[in-house]
Amino acid sequence: MRKFLIAGNWKMNKTAAEAASLAKEIALGAGQQHGVDVLICPPFTALAAAARAVESSTIKVGAQNMHPETAGAFTGDISAEMLREHYVTFVLVGHSERRSLFKEDDAFINQKVLSALKNRLRPVLCVGETLEERESGETAAVVERQIREGLAGVDKDQADPVVIAYEPVWAIGTGKTATPEQAQEVHASIRKWLGDLWGDAAARKTRILYGGSMKPANAGELLGQPDIDGGLIGGASLEARSFNQMVETALETKK
Numbered sequence: 001m002r003k004f005l006i007a008g009n010w011k012m013n014k015t016a017a018e019a020a021s022l023a024k025e026i027a028l029g030a031g032q033q034h035g036v037d038v039l040i041c042p043p044f045t046a047l048a049a050a051a052r053a054v055e056s057s058t059i060k061v062g063a064q065n066m067h068p069e070t071a072g073a074f075t076g077d078i079s080a081e082m083l084r085e086h087y088v089t090f091v092l093v094g095h096s097e098r099r100s101l102f103k104e105d106d107a108f109i110n111q112k113v114l115s116a117l118k119n120r121l122r123p124v125l126c127v128g129e130t131l132e133e134r135e136s137g138e139t140a141a142v143v144e145r146q147i148r149e150g151l152a153g154v155d156k157d158q159a160d161p162v163v164i165a166y167e168p169v170w171a172i173g174t175g176k177t178a179t180p181e182q183a184q185e186v187h188a189s190i191r192k193w194l195g196d197l198w199g200d201a202a203a204r205k206t207r208i209l210y211g212g213s214m215k216p217a218n219a220g221e222l223l224g225q226p227d228i229d230g231g232l233i234g235g236a237s238l239e240a241r242s243f244n245q246m247v248e249t250a251l252e253t254k255k
Contacts, residue, residue, distance in 0.1 A: 002207050004223065004250040005163065005230035006030075007039035007124065008237025009064060009092060009211075010046075019046030023053035025240035030247040031057025037230075038247055039090055040237070044078055047086040055087075062090030062124070065098060068111035080119035091116050092232075094126045094150055096169045106149035113162075114153055122161040124232065125150050126211065127190070131170035139168075140189060147193050156198035164190055164208045165232040171212030173234060180221045180228075183210050187227035216245040223253045 014022060019042045030038050031054060041062040042050045051061045067077035083091065093116065094109040109125070116123040127146040129139045143166070154162065166186050168178050178186075187208050195203035210222050211232030222228050230250065236242045 002205065002229045003035075003037055004253070005037040005039060005207050005209060006243070006247050006250055007041065007062065007090070007165075007209065007230065007232045008243055009041045009095070009232055009234050010043065010238060011064065011097075011234065012043055013238055014042060014046055016046045016049040019043075020049040020053040022238070022240055023050040023059070026243055027054045027057035027059050029240060029244035031059045033247075033251065034058060036247055036250045041090070041092060047083070047088060051087040060089050061087055062092065062122075063088045064092050064095070066091050066093070066112060066116065066121075068108075068115035070115075080115055080121055083121065084119065088121065090122045090124055090163070092124045092126060092165075094146070096126060096128055096167055096172060100169070106146060109146075109150050110152050113150055117154065117158050117161060122163060124163040124165050124209070126165045126167050126232070128167040128169050128172075128211070134168065134170060139186065143186060143190065144193050147190060148197070151197060154197075156202045159194075159198045159202040159206060162206060164194070164206060165211040166190060166208060167211030167232060173213070175213060177213045177218055177222075178210075180218075180225050183212075183222060184225035184227055187225065191227050214246065216242050216249065219246045219249045220253060223250055 039060045039062050041064050063083045093112040098104045113123045129142045133142050207229040209230045209232045210228050214231040215236040
């Protein structure tokens, strides 16, 4: 049985004080249960404050990005070692906004995955197609390439910490959502590709999150699909009540 993971990507929102307040609210509602893993990913400047706010709870803290090198002349970036100082245990890599706005390619994202694993961080590898790619029938080809190239050099003995997040780009921040059936189809394909890379046993253990406008209204249907193991939540994670509602839905959903 794969344990649900409900993750909040706060993006470039929340000052340190605001992040601490939100993290505390989330911890009050969802931070004492053990049935669902809960992850919050504040901006870099709020990591320390958020980590302090949830330190007596079961809430985990993640970063939204990292550089693959340990140190050097990389102005504005941050390393895995720096993240670990703030009790970070997860890191998002390959988010569609990093791919589109900052032109990160699969090879660079793969370096981040390898660096995260080397530094005992759990990478959440984000993959997904644009609307143009979906309408052109390229969804499978695009997502399979992102999986295979993003995980290059990761063998089955390293697979356990890896999380995949399928985020159809056309459904991020648009209010549009893939139907549960559309999402399940891609998630099932991802699990098959992971099986090709690592074998069926490792693929069955790997959590695959859905990351395209999940919210309380649709979380139950999405989480009820056999290969959807949680959500990477954007806008709905910025309000404790809606985020905690999705944790509650995950607790109530039987796999």
